[in-house]
Amino acid sequence: MGNMPSDVEFTNVSKVFGTFLAVDDISFSVPKGSFFSLLGPSGCGKTTTLRMTSGFEWPDAGTVRIAGQDMHNVAAYSRPTNMVFQRWALFPHMTVAQNVAFGLEVDRRPREEIRRRVAEALELVDLLSFADRKPRQLSGGQMQRVALARALVKQPKVLLLDEPLGALDLKLRMQMQLELKRIQREVGTTFMYVTHDQGEAMTMSDQIAVMNKGKIEQLDTPQAIYDRPASRFVASFIGNTNLIPVEVVGTPGPTARVRLGGLEFSAATGTAPKGGKGTVSLRYERIRIGADAASRDTRTRALVKDVIFSGSAILYVVALEGSDVELTVEAPHDGTSAPIAKGSAVDIGWDGGATTLFADD
Template sequence: MSTGTATAAQASAEQVPPDGDGARGAVTLAGITKYYGGQLAVDDLSLEIQPGEFISLLGPSGCGKTTTLRMIAGFEHPDAGDIRISGRSVLAAPPYKRDVNTVFQAYALFPHLSVAENVAYGLQQRRTPKSEVRERVTQALDMVQMRRFGDRKPTQLSGGQQQRIALARALVNRPAVLLLDEPLGALDRQLREEMQLELKLLQSRLGITFVFVTHDQGEALSMSDRIAIMRAGRIEQLADADTVYARPASAYVAAFVGQQNFFRGPAAEAGAAIASPHALVRAASPVLTTTNLGEAAVRPEFIRIEKAPSAGSATAGPGSADANTARGELIGLSHLGDTMQYLVQLGADQSLIVRRPTPDAPALAIGDPVVCTWAAHHVLLFPAADDDAAQQGGYIAPPTA
């Protein structure tokens, strides 16, 4: 759709009655597209968000997730497509007339106002009666367990407490949709994990639709009803946490959600295996054509590791190994608390990362020859990807750019 067509759509949207015919809190993105100059930021994206759903937009920097959120909020306008909130098109509505509130990573609290005055600010701008303001501010502070801090200034609060006040300020207006743009990014790890639990409990109790933007897979997995994993302005996969973790739709999703070990090579065994230089990696069922170059992915927690019977086995060629067996040298060892992490060098061009529960972790030392094995039902097979994240083989971290 051209810019002129989008403008016409906006003009038409002004004629829509203020009360839509959809359930309160439903959000529909219908083919929205956004350019910044000649750069495509969001590419014909469509998404249905259910009332009361907690949905996360997950992806690396530059994938379009924050731009999508800002278009829902009204801070950016799509060049094409439509956005409906509670059944009503909001293309022509400015941010303050949309039934949404936004919480940002920067909490933007007024330092000269008390906590209670910060929370009340939006209600006062709407000329809400004073008696109602007091009641609703108290309720909002109770929601986030901050009533006893109502007289303090924001500078007298910790980062986690300020985050709660920002939430209360957004919730006091009782929006149909709460938009959260990486609101936990400024918190330390322990506090961030605590707030993840509190956010999900709060959302479940209130029944408000939450749209949460993050690049942190742990946040998305721990809180979301569904996760939209984004790539280059599009949704690569939309599913619940179990599905995107256990059954990723592509090598890109497999690499981004959790961590993976990738093996690359030609398809073998009628498409049920990858013949990489370091291991024959076999899946439970064939998914590749025998002429394809493909990739096999195995998560670190699904791999078993033990010391090789002899030093000679560490240098055995790939042809001498059974399927789903890799031999190498232990070059890294890390204690992660509940797990032990091992880094195994398979060859000059590939390493393997393994994680075992600490109580069951074998006692190994740097330099030990090791044997790694895994079950076929833990192997994911993909056609060779066109993205850099999974082309090189070996262990890769989630993409960050």
């Protein structure tokens, strides 16, 4: 991201709780006006990273800059950030408009300005007609939008969001993802978003930092992270993938030759194994089955051990001929042909670009 202006910049930041290293020497920068996500499993250090941005937590080492300014002695209330939590914590006795106005009242803004900014914020989250309702008259999704309006009305440089959709059901969560993305584009505020849900991060983000055990394992666009995972952890955390134990033939360059039973094929090198063994990642949907396998770079015979119908897709668990390795194949359920029956012998195949080789952890 070289010379693009960044709103948040971490340089070699660490955080220790007791003897536990919760955040381990991370560096990254969030481009101004972008939607940036911290993604990783529970306990990997996402919230701690966000709290060091807001000033609720202080780094033990390293530097946090916001809009170019070093934050080492700037208190939380003086930072140009605002936070949206999973639990929206609206004031129950106030109307929607009063909830949104609250921060501006505290700042003693002029009455007319407050009225205008509250209306703009409610318009942005599509709740202008709900201005006079009380929180208990709203749905969960609407309450979260009020919380968002309340944070945005203060015009922070950076909006910090910690799993804000976690309490909503799946359908609503997906609607809100699109809604949040629209709002972010419209206001142009930098969003720093924490989630453990990879689909959510994929849908909304310009860039994702994938975290594991206090470190950033990869920082890139959603598609680059999906197509070219930098580590075995990233490959398995994002999307659904087969992790196949292989023998490495020769010395890996940008690509490697690998062997699985009697089958030899090429894989892109993610992290080069030291010894002769490694793991290949091969995504479910990159494997073709039946007639579709015919023109692929690598082909083999397999036995269908299980067929799982999941609506838009059919999952096949297949055992490869000549090895005891089982793979999962995801085929689209597009209604053009009947599913392949359990017990069938089939061809499966994939192309060279579908596989990535990693060193074993």
